[in-house]
Amino acid sequence: MLFLRQAWTIAAKDLRSEFRTKEALNASLSFALVILLLFSFAFDPTAEMTREISGGLLWLVFAFAGALLLNRSFARELENDCLDVLVVSPVPAAALFLGKALANYVLLLGIEAVCLPVFGVFYNVSWAGQPGWLALVVLLATWGITVIGTMFSALTVNLRLRELMLPMLVYPVLIPCLMAAMQLTTPLIAGQPPSGDQLAWVRMLVGFDIIFTALSVTLVETVLIG
Amino acid sequence: MNALAVENLWKYYGDYPALRGIAFSAAPGACVALLGRNGAGKTTLLRILAGLSKPTRGTVRVFGKDCLDAEVRRRTGLIGHGIGIYDELSAYENLRLFAALYGLADPRRAALEWLERTGLERVRDGLVREFSRGMRQRLAVARAFLHKPSLLLLDEPFTALDDRAIALLQGLLQESLAAGATIVMSTHQLREALELATHVVLIVKGRLAHSGERTAEMAADPGYLYRTYGES
Amino acid sequence: MKEKILYALGALAALLLARNIRVMLTGLPDEAFQGAIFRIIFFHVPAAFTCFLCFFIALIASISYLKSGKMQWDSLAVSATEVGLAFGAANLVSGMIWARIIWGIWWTWDWRLTSMLVCWLLYAGYLVLRRAVEEPAQRARLSAVLSILSFAVVPFVFFSIKWFRTQHPQPVLYGEGKMDAAYRAMLYGNWAPLLMLAAVLVMIRIGQENRRRELDALRREVHAF
Numbered sequence: 001m002l003f004l005r006q007a008w009t010i011a012a013k014d015l016r017s018e019f020r021t022k023e024a025l026n027a028s029l030s031f032a033l034v035i036l037l038l039f040s041f042a043f044d045p046t047a048e049m050t051r052e053i054s055g056g057l058l059w060l061v062f063a064f065a066g067a068l069l070l071n072r073s074f075a076r077e078l079e080n081d082c083l084d085v086l087v088v089s090p091v092p093a094a095a096l097f098l099g100k101a102l103a104n105y106v107l108l109l110g111i112e113a114v115c116l117p118v119f120g121v122f123y124n125v126s127w128a129g130q131p132g133w134l135a136l137v138v139l140l141a142t143w144g145i146t147v148i149g150t151m152f153s154a155l156t157v158n159l160r161l162r163e164l165m166l167p168m169l170v171y172p173v174l175i176p177c178l179m180a181a182m183q184l185t186t187p188l189i190a191g192q193p194p195s196g197d198q199l200a201w202v203r204m205l206v207g208f209d210i211i212f213t214a215l216s217v218t219l220v221e222t223v224l225i226g
Numbered sequence: 227m228n229a230l231a232v233e234n235l236w237k238y239y240g241d242y243p244a245l246r247g248i249a250f251s252a253a254p255g256a257c258v259a260l261l262g263r264n265g266a267g268k269t270t271l272l273r274i275l276a277g278l279s280k281p282t283r284g285t286v287r288v289f290g291k292d293c294l295d296a297e298v299r300r301r302t303g304l305i306g307h308g309i310g311i312y313d314e315l316s317a318y319e320n321l322r323l324f325a326a327l328y329g330l331a332d333p334r335r336a337a338l339e340w341l342e343r344t345g346l347e348r349v350r351d352g353l354v355r356e357f358s359r360g361m362r363q364r365l366a367v368a369r370a371f372l373h374k375p376s377l378l379l380l381d382e383p384f385t386a387l388d389d390r391a392i393a394l395l396q397g398l399l400q401e402s403l404a405a406g407a408t409i410v411m412s413t414h415q416l417r418e419a420l421e422l423a424t425h426v427v428l429i430v431k432g433r434l435a436h437s438g439e440r441t442a443e444m445a446a447d448p449g450y451l452y453r454t455y456g457e458s
Numbered sequence: 459m460k461e462k463i464l465y466a467l468g469a470l471a472a473l474l475l476a477r478n479i480r481v482m483l484t485g486l487p488d489e490a491f492q493g494a495i496f497r498i499i500f501f502h503v504p505a506a507f508t509c510f511l512c513f514f515i516a517l518i519a520s521i522s523y524l525k526s527g528k529m530q531w532d533s534l535a536v537s538a539t540e541v542g543l544a545f546g547a548a549n550l551v552s553g554m555i556w557a558r559i560i561w562g563i564w565w566t567w568d569w570r571l572t573s574m575l576v577c578w579l580l581y582a583g584y585l586v587l588r589r590a591v592e593e594p595a596q597r598a599r600l601s602a603v604l605s606i607l608s609f610a611v612v613p614f615v616f617f618s619i620k621w622f623r624t625q626h627p628q629p630v631l632y633g634e635g636k637m638d639a640a641y642r643a644m645l646y647g648n649w650a651p652l653l654m655l656a657a658v659l660v661m662i663r664i665g666q667e668n669r670r671r672e673l674d675a676l677r678r679e680v681h682a683f
Binding site for chain 1: 276277278279280294296297299300302304306307308309310311312313314315319323324326327328329353369
Binding site for chain 3: 179
């Protein structure tokens with residue numbers, strides 16, 4: 001119980017900081033919108049093509065924008081040596097990690113919530129055909145991205161080339177999660193409910209989320225305390 | 227029971243020993259001045275005491291428990307090189323945050339109390355990034371003492387402080403000592419440190435060169451210690 | 459003593475390889491559909507086995523390092539990962555040669571080949587991370603954690619790419635069907651010299667890593683004061 005309260009305190013702190021400055025949020029959101037725009041020039045998709053690439057397009061946008069946002073997660077603590085103070089405090093590293101992951105989750109979901117209607121407008125697509133399923137897929141896959149991104153943010157926090165290293169390390173690990181999200185999202189945006197085959201992707205997402213949350217929570221203390 | 231007991235402490239960075247067999251102890255109410263040249267191992271030692279780093283060999287016991295124990299962390303206060311407060315939050319929000327993280331029963335009241343003690347109550351809702359340097363330092367001091375720590379770890383605390391902050395810090399340190407806290411302070415400012423110190427630990431190239439009570443000679447002539455026990 | 463073992467193992471591997479190649483070229487009949495080039499499978503597949511075995515050894519070494527703090531485990535982890543990457547590259551290149559000859563294209567998004575590529579990129583990241591960390595103990599600790607996370611992703615990579623490919627089929631390099639007994643014997647038979655070669659390379663690399671660490675420590679000692 002105390003653990004959850006501590007995680008919540010950290011999450012609230014991160015969210016308060018971010019909403020006050022909006023640095024990462026603005027950068028990430030602008031980046032997402034620009035990519036959406038660029039893709040429409042790159043492919044100039046017809047209605048049919050859009051239906052086919054919608055899942056891939058959306059999750060690429062979310063992944064790129066997400067990496068930008070998640071990089072800041074632990075890096076923001078380096079100013080004024082706040083990371084040291086947090087690690088020294090009685091808050092366990094696992095609670096610190098979960099708190100940050102929660103804050104990132106909220107921020108990333110917010111960005112996605114803005115991108116979806118923009119996507120609908122730019123590409124002339126009605127995307128809310130299967131709102132329940134779409135919400136489930138978005139919630140599951142975004143948590144996968146968040147957990148991995150936050151963990152790697154902790155891993156690379158003390159490195160010189162942090163901004164370069166994080167994307168390079170994170171994307172291969174995210175491939176299964178992104179692939180599942182893309183495969184599930186494309187038919188959902190077209191309005192079709194998931195077939196039996198596709199439920200396997202949902203199960204994989206759940207497994208991915210559980211395993212990497214467990215691994216990250218276990219390993220984050222090793223990463224933060226030398 | 228000793229407040230702090232360090233035994234046979236070794237810290238390796240790869241194959242290179244930064245700390246070699248450090249051993250000393252401190253009773254409640256002791257103020258230990260940790261001296262040594264740059265690179266001797268003072269910061270490494272302090273980081274281990276704070277729980278930021280794990281020893282390769284040896285033990286560190288604080289109040290009889292391992293220094294990574296949550297209960298020990300609750301009673302430890304740290305002033306490191308950085309000030310450790312958030313620029314985007316207000317002074318009040320910062321202190322309330324740390325009070326909550328340290329499990330204080332009433333974080334709001336503690337935050338307000340310490341804003342008053344450090345003379346920052348007028349700017350309590352101002353964002354820290356708009357503060358002057360002196361104000362930030364005082365807030366950092368408030369953060370460290372907020373939870374009434376029994377073990378205080380200070381890494382060159384007097385280096386960047388202005389006069390008002392130094393006076394505030396010295397007052398708080400004396401008050402804590404009188405209340406039975408233990409202080410370990412690494413410093414180059416021998417004069418300020420040796421005034422407060424009851425004990426002295428000198429580290430030379432990772433080894434313990436001297437550990438004992440602060441004597442009159444040391445207080446009178448700060449260089450005495452280095453000449454007697456250390457290298458030139 | 460250690461050098462003698464290495465030489466012996468290396469010589470044995472070379473002899474076995476020579477014998478195998480002779481058998482491959484003279485002893486085994488051509489495969490029905492793919493012809494002579496099918497023999498490349500005897501290097502292509504064992505290279506993949508060796509690669510993942512090396513990554514598994516790196517995983518064990520990483521966990522052991524985190525538990526014990528002994529730098530020898532870190533040497534084993536990095537050596538096993540590097541050798542694994544080398545064999546992975548061998549698998550990828552032999553796959554590309556094979557695809558070129560059979561299908562006329564350099565790359566086919568065959569699920570096994572694609573999975574190997576993703577895993578290769580994953581572990582290449584491990585090497586890049588190591589380069590970015592100066593201090594040896596921190597480097598060992600962070601790369602150990604990365605090794606654990608990477609190995610955990612590997613099964614997900616294989617499953618997801620395989621399912622993707624069943625939904626979007628592409629040219630496949632070789633089928634799941636039963637292999638002729640003689641072929642299967644050679645497949646595993648050729649794995650033995652490759653394993654020996656991997657062991658030799660890992661041991662050489664470990665020796666190099668230990669010496670480098672010693673030099674680093676001495677340099678620090680000299681420069682510190």
